[in-house]
Amino acid sequence: MNEDLDKFSEITDNYKKISSKIQADVELVAVSKTHPVEMIQHIYDQGQRVFGENKVQELVEKQLLLPKDIRWHLIGHLQTNKVKYIASFIDTIQSVDSEKLLEEIDKQAEKNNRKIKVLLQVKIAEEETKFGLEIHEAKEIFQEYLNGKFPNIEVKGLMGMATLTEDKNQVKKEFTLLKQIFDKLSLQRKLDILSMGMSDDFPVAIECGANSVRVGSAIFGHRNYNL
Numbered sequence: 001m002n003e004d005l006d007k008f009s010e011i012t013d014n015y016k017k018i019s020s021k022i023q024a025d026v027e028l029v030a031v032s033k034t035h036p037v038e039m040i041q042h043i044y045d046q047g048q049r050v051f052g053e054n055k056v057q058e059l060v061e062k063q064l065l066l067p068k069d070i071r072w073h074l075i076g077h078l079q080t081n082k083v084k085y086i087a088s089f090i091d092t093i094q095s096v097d098s099e100k101l102l103e104e105i106d107k108q109a110e111k112n113n114r115k116i117k118v119l120l121q122v123k124i125a126e127e128e129t130k131f132g133l134e135i136h137e138a139k140e141i142f143q144e145y146l147n148g149k150f151p152n153i154e155v156k157g158l159m160g161m162a163t164l165t166e167d168k169n170q171v172k173k174e175f176t177l178l179k180q181i182f183d184k185l186s187l188q189r190k191l192d193i194l195s196m197g198m199s200d201d202f203p204v205a206i207e208c209g210a211n212s213v214r215v216g217s218a219i220f221g222h223r224n225y226n227l
């Protein structure tokens with residue numbers, strides 16, 4: 001019990017500290033993956049409404065137990081056969097990494113009589129990453145979207161992850177690249193959301209033009225993958 005109270009006051013402090021570092025026009029997505037619903041509820045009680053999860057099953061279980069006005073973002077790789085489990089409630093799918101996935105989201109959105117917001121996840125990291133669209137793929141998919149191919153989807157913007165490195169210049173270079181792509185696509189149709197930056201690099205990301213950041217461990221502490 002005491003341990004829980006300590007934990008609550010610790011994450012409250014973390015949350016206040018992070019919030020104070022993020023200006024009002026930047027959206028904070030609190031990444032709650034692996035953390036229990038009590039912790040999420042506690043941060044919710046501090047006023048946070050946008051949370052990010054990376055696994056469908058975990059997200060579905062938590063969504064059932066937590067307030068309905070939470071805006072859930074999926075931020076991890078999504079298998080097409082799992083879109084149906086989240087289509088009725090998901091606010092934004094940040095991790096669109098294939099056209100096939102977009103087609104399925106479009107289909108499930110229609111079935112649920114709603115539009116689903118998405119971000120195209122673009123590979124910007126120098127390191128080999130498994131998921132994300134190549135830049136040219138993102139441009140092509142955006143073009144098809146503009147041509148009306150996905151009527152039940154709203155492409156709100158782009159998401160990217162920088163290389164995991166201490167080299168700030170490398171990280172800056174990658175974030176700046178995504179900002180340039182964002183600006184370029186915005187000339188065709190204005191995009192709203194540029195999601196980049198996590199616990200370790202969100203200040204750099206904001207400097208480079210991010211208006212949405214995904215912060216997990218800096219709020220909730222280290223993740224316990226054995227939960």
Ligand SMILES: *Cc1c(COP(=O)(O)O)cnc(C)c1O
Pocket residue numbers: 031033054075076161197198199200214215216217218
């Ligand atoms: C886990 C995760 C985050 C948050 O990472 P932290 O370093 O804990 O802030 C952000 N984005 C994605 C895509 C993630 O999977």
